[in-house]
Every structure is written in structure tokens, then in C-alpha cells.
Amino acid sequence: DAGITQSPRYKITETGRQVTLMCHQTWSHSYMFWYRQDLGHGLRLIYYSAAADITDKGEVPDGYVVSRSKTENFPLTLESATRSQTSVYFCASSAGVNQPQHFGDGTRLSIL
Amino acid sequence: DQQVKQNSPSLSVQEGRISILNCDYTNSMFDYFLWYKKYPAEGPTFLISISSIKDKNEDGRFTVFLNKSAKHLSLHIVPSQPGDSAVYFCAASGLGGGSYIPTFGRGTSLIVHP
Secondary structure, three states: OOOOOEOOOOOEEOOOOOEEEEEEOOOOOOEEEEEEOOOOOEEEEEEEEEEEEEEEEEEOOOOOOOOOOOOOOOOEEEOOHHHOOOOEEEEEEEOOOOOOOOOOEEEEEEEE | OOOOOOOOOOEEEEEOOOEEEEEEEEEOOEEEEEEEEEEOOOOOOEEEEEEEOEEEEOOOEEEEEEEEEEEEEEEEEEOOOOOOOOOEEEEEEEOOOOOOOOOOOEEEEEEEEE
């Protein structure tokens, strides 16, 4: 099915561990984004990518790493997880600038 | 500093009445505005958009109004239905000044009572 999928949906891990959140889209959209949603903060941009092999920082990039070797995949890695990174993470894609974004259903990440 | 502000964290309305959700922005380079709707445990979904060349855009029960001089937009839902209960995010972007990546407000939680 066409769409954007995130995995896993839920993840519990411990501080200091590395964890990777996956995002896959089937539309061949150029742009992909990672957001985190926290109470009182809405959606904050972590990283985005305009095309394969092109990534850029958003509002809250510290502690995160991204890569985009293929157009359809945009994984987000927490290299050494901290409790402050407990959040709900959303991946999104769009066909271009000034185009609506399509969001995945999110990954709820808890860091103990 | 927030460039897109939704100053009402929540709004409660009666079924059948009008819901008005407000959004203010500060960046004059923004020229494209969107509203997203989010249900619990799901990702946001695109609802309606408006570009700065218009002051109104309608899609069924949903209408977005843009007042560029006041840097203000609003989403009207008429008539409101219980299924409209969700969090609504306003977002803005613009091709100029490096603001082409959408900036989101913090959201307004709408509750429509039967």
C-alpha cells in the first residue's frame, strides 16, 4: 500500500543505548522530515531532507543523527539516548516546498 | 521565539455550532499556510491550506481565512460535529528568507460536545 510507515510503533529503551527509528514512504517524495511532539511544545522539527544524500538540521537536532541514502527511507538515530528524548516521533514527507506534508502514525519512545 | 502561535490550547463547542480556531504568525516571509488535524495515536493529517494571494479558502465544512495585514489566520468549522474533536495544528512556510520548511504552532485541542 502506498503511504508512509514508521517502525516500531512503540519502543522502550535505557539511557545510553543507541536506538534507530525507521521511516519509509512509497510516493518518491523529495522531502522528508522528523518531528518530535511533546506536551506544550507541539511539533518540533529535528531534521529534514530535501533529497537523497541531502540533510539539514531543524529546531532541535542535538543528540540525533539522520541519513538518507535512498529517497524512500529516512532513519533517525539516537546515538546515546537520554530521558529528555522520551517523546512521540513523527516522520513526514512532501512532494515539494509549499506542499502539504503526509505524516506517519508515529513512534512512541520511552527512555528509562 | 515562536513564529507561529496558537494562543488557545483548547476549545469546547456544542455540536452544530461554529468552531473558530485562531493562529498568528510573525514572519512576514510566510506565504503558505496549512491546517492539520490530529487524532490520538495517529499522525497529523492535512486538512486545508491557503496561499497569501487569497484571503479565503473553502472545503466543505472547513473554511480558512487569512488576514495578511494582521498576520492572522483562522479555521472555521461549520457545523461542528463530534468527529471533529481532535488537535488542530496551524503551519506556515514561505519560499523567501529560508522559511520554506513549515513551522508549526503548538496546537489547539477542539472538543465538540453532542
